[in-house]
Structures are given as C-alpha cells and as structure tokens.
Amino acid sequence: MFKPIVGPVIGHTTTNHARIFIRGGSPNNDTVFAGLRYRRLDSKPWSKGSLAQLHESRDLCHVFSLNDLESDCEYEYQTGWFSPMSPVHNLQSIAELPLQWPRETYRFRTRSADPAKARAYILGSCRYLRMTAGAAVLPHLGDRIFASINQMIEGAEPAISATLMTGDQIYVDDLNLIAPDREYKDILNKYRTAFSQPNIQRLMSGTSTYMMLDDHEIEDNWPANASNSDHELFRNAMAAYELYQASHSPAQKLNNNNEVEHSKLAHYWYQFSDGDIEWFVTDSRTQRNLSVDDRRILDIEQEQALIEWLCNSTARVKFVVTSVMFYPDRKLDGTDAWQAFPAQRLRLLETIRTRKISNVVFVSGDVHGSLTSRLTHSEDPDFEIHTIVASPFYNSKLLPYAKASMFVLDQPLVRTAAGDYQHELTSTVVSEDNFAHVVVETDQILINYHDRDGKKLQSISIELR
Structure with missing residues (x-):
C-alpha cells in the first residue's frame, strides 16, 4: 500500500465522528483501492480496515467516515492506496487480502463534550x-x-x-x-x-x-x-x-x-x-x-x-x-x-x-x-x-x-x-x-x-x- 498522493486531511470532527480525505494514484489506469485503519492511541489492536474503490470520475479521491468514536480521545491511523495484481478484484475480494499498510501513522483528537473546557x-x-x-x-x-x-x-x-x-x-x-x-x-x-x-x-x-x-x-x-x-x-x-x-x-x-x-x-x-x-x-x-x-x-x-x-x-x-x-x-x-x-x-x-x-x-x-x-x-x-x-x-x-x-x-x-x-x-x-x-x-x-x-x-x- 502506498501513502496518499494528497492527504490525508482530517475534516469535520465531533465527539464521536471524524472524516478523513485522501487521494490515491492510478498506475497505468489500473483498478485502485484505498484503505484506512485506526485505533485509540493507548490501544494495541487496530480497527478492521475500511476499504473503498477509487474512481477517475472523482479524481481518485475518497472520504472515510469514522463513527462510534470516544469523546476527547486521541486516535492514530494509517491510510493509503493500492492496485491489486489482478484486475478482477472488488471490495469483497480485496478484504481477504493480507494488506501491507504504510509505515506512516497520523493522529487526531475527537471533540470534548465538556462545555467548561477552553x-x-x-x-x-x-x-x-x-x-x-x-x-x-x-x-x-x-x-x-x-x-x-x-x-x-x-x-x-x-x-x-x-x-x-x-x-x-x-x-x-x-x-x-x-x-x-x-x-x-x-x-x-x-x-x-x-x-x-x-x-x-x-x-x-x-x-x-x-x-x-x-x-x-x-x-x-x-x-x-x-x-x-x-x-x-x-x-x-x-x-x-x-x-x-x-x-x-x-x-x-x-x-x-x-x-x-x-x-x-x-x-x-x-x-x-x-x-x-x-x-x-x-x-x-x-x-x-x-x-x-x-x-x-x-x-x-x-x-x-x-x-x-x-x-x-x-x-x-x-x-x-x-x-x-x-x-x-x-x-x-x-x-x-x-x-x-x-x-x-x-x-x-x-x-x-x-x-x-x-x-x-x-x-x-x-x-x-x-x-x-x-x-x-x-x-x-x-x-x-x-x-x-x-x-x-x-x-x-x-x-x-x-x-x-x-x-x-x-x-x-x-x-x-x-x-x-x-x-x-x-x-x-x-x-x-x-x-x-x-x-x-x-x-x-x-x-x-x-x-x-x-x-x-x-x-x-x-x-x-
């Protein structure tokens, strides 16, 4: 998996939700997918990877939606894109592949629900x-x-x-x-x-x-x-x-x-x-x-x-x-x-x-x-x-x-x-x-x-x- 061509960009974030934008690449106009996984900073297991197919009609861009997060909590995540060897792959079949995630990790924090905080x-x-x-x-x-x-x-x-x-x-x-x-x-x-x-x-x-x-x-x-x-x-x-x-x-x-x-x-x-x-x-x-x-x-x-x-x-x-x-x-x-x-x-x-x-x-x-x-x-x-x-x-x-x-x-x-x-x-x-x-x-x-x-x-x- 390669790191994003553009991004990642942390967008709208609430106490329990975050949006993350990335743009992938397209070597030789092959079928391209993007993936993202995340975890609490103090937690060892990663989430199940979220996957999406990227399309030229959207300039190979995608926004991942992270839900059911904890408030005022720091998370780390990894994201990138890849083009499988076989052109017949779809979202269901690539979910079974052993993905090699990029080395880069990024962090973000969810909003606090405490109104007294500055x-x-x-x-x-x-x-x-x-x-x-x-x-x-x-x-x-x-x-x-x-x-x-x-x-x-x-x-x-x-x-x-x-x-x-x-x-x-x-x-x-x-x-x-x-x-x-x-x-x-x-x-x-x-x-x-x-x-x-x-x-x-x-x-x-x-x-x-x-x-x-x-x-x-x-x-x-x-x-x-x-x-x-x-x-x-x-x-x-x-x-x-x-x-x-x-x-x-x-x-x-x-x-x-x-x-x-x-x-x-x-x-x-x-x-x-x-x-x-x-x-x-x-x-x-x-x-x-x-x-x-x-x-x-x-x-x-x-x-x-x-x-x-x-x-x-x-x-x-x-x-x-x-x-x-x-x-x-x-x-x-x-x-x-x-x-x-x-x-x-x-x-x-x-x-x-x-x-x-x-x-x-x-x-x-x-x-x-x-x-x-x-x-x-x-x-x-x-x-x-x-x-x-x-x-x-x-x-x-x-x-x-x-x-x-x-x-x-x-x-x-x-x-x-x-x-x-x-x-x-x-x-x-x-x-x-x-x-x-x-x-x-x-x-x-x-x-x-x-x-x-x-x-x-x-x-x-x-x-x-």
Whole structure:
C-alpha cells in the first residue's frame, strides 16, 4: 500500500465522528483501492480496515467516515492506496487480502463534550501558489507559514480544536491576465499541488480542517467579473471545490450507512459545534444577487437559516464565518464585500440588536491584512459584536497588504432612525503574512496574531458577556 498522493486531511470532527480525505494514484489506469485503519492511541489492536474503490470520475479521491468514536480521545491511523495484481478484484475480494499498510501513522483528537473546557482555533486565508506550465513556482514560500503553525500546535494548551481556512486556498486565476486556468484538469492539478506541500499536508493530517469558498477558487471578484463564456469555468471550479474542500465538511451529509454521501450538494454553507461554541460558515460567493432591486450576498434560504440559527442557538459564543469582510468598510473598491449589500447587512445587525443576541463574532479573511474591530450602537448599550479578520497565509508579490488607511473609520457604519452603528479598531492592522490563534475561555476570547515564523505580533482580548 502506498501513502496518499494528497492527504490525508482530517475534516469535520465531533465527539464521536471524524472524516478523513485522501487521494490515491492510478498506475497505468489500473483498478485502485484505498484503505484506512485506526485505533485509540493507548490501544494495541487496530480497527478492521475500511476499504473503498477509487474512481477517475472523482479524481481518485475518497472520504472515510469514522463513527462510534470516544469523546476527547486521541486516535492514530494509517491510510493509503493500492492496485491489486489482478484486475478482477472488488471490495469483497480485496478484504481477504493480507494488506501491507504504510509505515506512516497520523493522529487526531475527537471533540470534548465538556462545555467548561477552553477551545482554541487557527484562523487564516489567502494562500497564494503560483503555477506556471502546470508546475508550482517556489512552492516552499507559500508552505513556510504552515511549519510555524505546526510548531505552535505541538505545544498548544488548550489543544487546537480546528483550523479554519476562510477562502482562497488556491488561486485558479493566478495568471488571469495571461493564461487563466479554465480546464478541469488544470484546476485539479492546482489542488493536488497546493494540498500536497509538506507543511500544510502535515497540518491537515492531524488537525481538523474546515474550508470555505471565496472568489479565487473561481475568478477574481466572482460573480461581478463573470462573462457569458464563464459557465464552463464555474462548473469546473465548483466540481474541483466539492472534491477537495467541501467533501470532508459538514455540508456533505451522511447516508443511512453513516458514510459520506457524494451526491450533489444542496448548498455550500454549513454549521458545526464545539462544546458550547457554534460556527455558521456561510457561502457569500456563489448565490449573490447583483440586481438593483434585491441585492444579496447570501441567498434567501441561507439568510433565513442564519437568522434562525442566531435567534435559536443556545451557544455561548456564535462565530459567523464569511469569506469577505462584514465590516469595517473600505474607502475604495468595496463592491466585493458586505458594504455593497447594505440592506441585508442591516437586517442581520437589527436581528442581533433587537433580539439581544450576545457574543456574536464575525470571522473573515480576503483583504490581505488582519485586524479585530468592535461594533456598538449609539442608543443601545446592550448591543456589541466583534469581527476577527485573518489574512493572508502567503501573499503574492503583485498584491499589496491592507493598511488601516484603507478603511472608513471616522464615521458610523450605518445610520438609522433608531441610532447609529459605530465601529472602532481594537487592534493594529497586520500588514504581512500571518495567522490568528484564537482561544475561547470562560470570560474572554483571546486573539494572538503570529507572523510567518511564528513570532507573536499582537494580542487582543474580547470580553464575553
């Protein structure tokens, strides 16, 4: 058995369930199978191996579903792929073969059910990887920051529950002005290359990773820049996104056998929980309505689901993840973020304020700069929300970093008859490659920004109510 070509990637994980993505190989287009076995770290016997046939129609990718696990428990696992000598083998016959498992072992931990435990997360976005003629150019530069994240995770207390990558995990359009990638095979190659670099591969093999879509998974400023000839580009980009990012997320449901269902996704947004902390990861990219009469960054169904979740969730802390910034607004070129959809943004703000929903934090990336900010209301002292922005993991030298001078900070975000929504930065703006280490404690959220070498840049505390 050979080690995965891409992966393994630990995806959605709960107290008793985990999803593990791998991509195998296909020597001479032979029949190919993948296998995975696991055990508690303090247990000697391995589980019975789970086996799956890999298909070219899914780029030889598969997501294993591990069920009936124990909470707050560390597991180790082995996984790989193989092509049997005889082409007539099927899942039943290979189960009888004496498999030679790869030497590599990986570890992951299930979630704790104890709501009193502190939780920690890694946040980041925008990892640029330039591809020329199908090959990565200086890929170690974009992989460097993940070595620092791995080093932090090894000694982190509390342990890191998950990494959230909030968009632009690949750049389909990295050479958009010269030779943009539009073919399915080329987009798949970008995913394979980006996710198989050594440091990010190590991170994703041991830490639950949640991903979401932004524009560069398709095309810059999608769909505003879409043309009539982009239908095929969109179809190819989304098919690749579903394979490599959505497949191991909660957006993908389980079937009656508790295996990941590979049928068409109903939508790309999803929710997950971690103790008394809940996350709503939006799709603020593919369902936009740019018409003058009813501008929306979220479609009607998603907005309703988000509002219902905000109103009905009993979570102590509610994180809303949106690939583009909820606030503050930019002085120039703000047409791609929430400021271009003011009516929908105000509906969410008014829902949070009038329903007196506390401890709501908006998380985003996109702008190639990191910051935290606080939003209050001039006539309602009970209203307060925060935003955490973490970007980029690695910036293209062709693009600038964000600076504080780019944002509108000297006037209210929104003026209404009931009062003004006023905002202020609660951090400096980080204008370099970085990631955020977020710890949710009993009475505060602590955000630490680190540079690409792991050096702490600044710390910010958000008091919980």
